[in-house]
Amino acid sequence: MNITDLNRHGGIGANSMLVQIGDLNILIDAGLNPKRPGLEGIPDLASLRGVRLDLIIVTHCHLDHIGSVPVVMRDHPNTPVLMTEASRLIIEKMLHNSANVMQRQKEEKNIPGYPLFTHEEIDRLAPRMQGLAFGRKKKFRGKTDEIEIMFHRAGHVAGAAAIEVWHKHRQIFFTGDVLFENQRTLQGAQFPAGHFDTVVIETTRGATERQEGKERVNEVARLINSINDTIQRGGSFLLPVFALGRMQEILSIFHDARRFGRLVECPIYAAGLGMAIADIFDEISRKTKDVQFSRAVLRELKLKPMPRQIEPGKNPTQPALYILASGMLVERTPSYMLASGMLGHARNTIGFVGYCDPDTPGGALLAAKHGEDFVFDAVNVKAKINARVERFELSGHADREELLQYAIQTQARSIVLTHGDPDARAWFTAQITERMPGTTVTDPVPLALCEV
Structure with missing residues (x-):
């Protein structure tokens, strides 16, 4: 061969x-x-x-x-x-x-x-x-x-x-x-x-090397706790996600957490290709049983759509959970635009749940230090890193x-x-x-x- x-x-x-x-x-x-x-x-x-x-x-x-x-x-x-x-x-x-x-x-x-x-x-x-x-x-x-x-x-x-x-x-x-x-x-x-x-x-x-205590079940619990803490402090939580697989997995996690009273009540916004892929997951679940997902998850979470235009550098006025593409904060995507407004405010959190290439904005943000300036070049916004930036091991x-x-x-x-x-x-x-x-x-x- x-x-x-x-x-x-x-x-x-x-x-x-x-x-x-x-x-x-x-x-x-x-x-x-x-x-x-x-x-x-x-x-x-x-x-x-x-x-x-x-x-x-x-x-x-x-x-x-x-x-x-x-x-x-x-x-x-x-x-x-x-x-x-x-x-x-x-x-x-x-x-x-x-x-x-x-x-x-x-x-x-x-x-x-x-x-x-x-x-x-x-x-x-x-x-x-x-x-x-x-x-x-x-x-x-x-x-x-x-x-x-x-x-x-x-x-x-x-x-x-x-x-x-x-x-x-x-x-x-x-x-x-x-x-x-x-x-x-x-x-x-x-x-x-x-x-x-x-x-x-x-x-x-x-x-x-996976660190002790970073098992998936522990990281899911840490993610839920971080969201709850952020919302209760009056902030917003941005979760950049990949459209295929990661968004549907995260929505399922949040659905279960909300059902058992573990996720704080707050508006949940979602946008990107992942929402269309959710429809396909529902179809796969019915036709082949290769995934376990239902569109009912979207309805029961009462997901809200994002506005078509997100103003760069503007912080959300209402505390909310945002689940947006792209997972690496690629330029001009919904997560990139919203992050440019959220990063400068200490009550907010930006959490990553997947791989971020070091050369992407997401990778650069993870490598930066709290209090440093971070530039969103594509929209000409500079913000001081005051928000919490966290990584959750859900590879x-x-x-x-x-x-x-x-x-x-x-x-x-x-x-x-x-x-x-x-x-x-x-x-x-x-x-x-x-x-x-x-x-x-x-x-x-x-x-x-x-x-x-």
């Missing part, structure tokens, strides 16, 4: 991997790096020129895994695209939203190459996308070889899949992005036990120790590292080398063919 990491900059971003098994060529994911606008943010698809692509697999519908899928489909018009049934229900909404964002960025910043695809193209390509239920095998044939594929639940987000592949007498396992813990809306990863010849494993949290990725233990029990001959920054991969390399001395560990060089 040969693997080529097509994410030209390495790390986490435009995730895409060309896998050659026998005479079959399989592309796993084709993402988009939002930090690198334009063609620089997509995988190196030039490596696929002249390649007969037999199959495209989508592990899940986050933009860093699907943002370039229509581009690949355009270049390979006869290649089927396979994903889980839940991902099939989600992917079009995510791609249409991406087309809107790229068109706006094209108009504001004149980014060459944007938009990468249009709404019409998404609609035209959609019939080629196929859903496959978890636990069902599906065969694919090349000219001479045949493989079987099965999806396993990977937790992480609705529809996320790990991929088990059989080729002759060889079993190969791709973890995809993983979360073993159950969430309110989603069961944790359910991976097959036993041996594999090769395991391709994500390494996102390899450089992060959608498995702890490194959990992934390491899974890797060890597979007794794999070969382990390939993916989806992680250099320090995260270095931790896995050292640990696997020490704990599995008979296993070959490979950290692929971007765009270089790797034989495993």
Whole structure:
């Protein structure tokens, strides 16, 4: 088997991997790096020129895994695209939203190459996308070889899949992005036990050791307590969230807390793509049972819509809880605009519940110190950091120790590292080398063919 990491900059971003098994060529994911606008943010698809692509697999519908899928489909018009049934229900909404964002960025910043695809193209390509239920095998044939594929639940987000592949007498396992813990809306990863010849494993949290007491149940309780304290002090609480998965999970948490009298009574505002995704979660829950979510959550929380225009630098006059996109305070999003007005007031709190890239406004705010000046460049606002800025450990990725233990029990001959920054991969390399001395560990060089 040969693997080529097509994410030209390495790390986490435009995730895409060309896998050659026998005479079959399989592309796993084709993402988009939002930090690198334009063609620089997509995988190196030039490596696929002249390649007969037999199959495209989508592990899940986050933009860093699907943002370039229509581009690949355009270049390979006869290649089927396979994903889980839940991902099939989600992917079009995510791609249409991406087309809107790229068109706006094209108009504001004149980014060459944007938009990468249009709404019409998404609609035209959609019939080629196929859903496959978890636990069902599906065969694919090349000219001479045949493989079987099965999806396993990977937790992480609705529809996320790990991929088990059989080729002759060889079993190969791709973890995809993983979360073993159950969430309110989603069961944790359910991976097959036993041996594999090769395991391709994500390494996102390899450089992060979970501190004692920071378990998910404790962090949820800490989040609820922080919201209650903020509202009771007369402040507002801003929770920037990712649209897919995190918003629906947070809404479910708050619904349960309110039902049992643990969440203070206050207005709750919500806005962004996540509200439309909530409708899709309701549909998935009814059709496939792959998530546990109902639109009744929105009604019972009495969610209020945000005004279409949020005035930069203006603090809310009424104490409230705000659940807004984007999760990293990306420029000009609702959470960014509201944060520019809330940050200067000591009664307020801004709480992060997911990963924030250090180069985003959210990452910069988390790294800043209380009392420093913080500049919201996109809206020309400078504010002193007087509000509380907190981080809650509710990651959608498995702890490194959990992934390491899974890797060890597979007794794999070969382990390939993916989806992680250099320090995260270095931790896995050292640990696997020490704990599995008979296993070959490979950290692929971007765009270089790797034989495993």
